[in-house]
Amino acid sequence: MVENNKTTKAFSLENYGIKDAQAHYQLSSEELHNITVEKGQGVQVNSGALAVNTGEFTGRSPKDRFIVKDEVTKDEIWWGDVNIPFDPEKFDRLYDKVTEYLSG
Structure with missing residues (x-):
């Protein structure tokens, strides 16, 4: 055993x-x-x-996939209905909001 x-x-x-x-x-x-x-x-x-x-709601919505579009990703991702571009500034604001919520 x-x-x-x-x-x-x-x-x-x-x-x-x-x-x-x-x-x-x-x-x-x-x-x-x-x-x-x-x-x-x-x-x-x-x-x-x-x-x-x-x-x-038990699964991920197929229309809820956001990827930060920047110098690294702009030419590497197939953008469209599945891979939706997300501004880096919006990501930073969302990240700050989430980390504040999860703190403590």
Whole structure:
């Protein structure tokens, strides 16, 4: 029998502009299950399984793929209905908004 002893690890997100937050990786299924229940993002049913309500929207919309169009990407991407160009300045503003929201 092979035993897998993965160590739970976490790292700071400060390098990405997100303050007072950590990302965790290599969590066991039990750890993920417990965190999901603790955060109220799912419930444990009578059988012990985890049940999660994903809501009305469960997939990515094919018309929601935005790529920053700059000197690196302008001639490398097939622009159109699938790959929609996004201004670098708009990306920077959105990035700042997201990192502020995720901080703390």
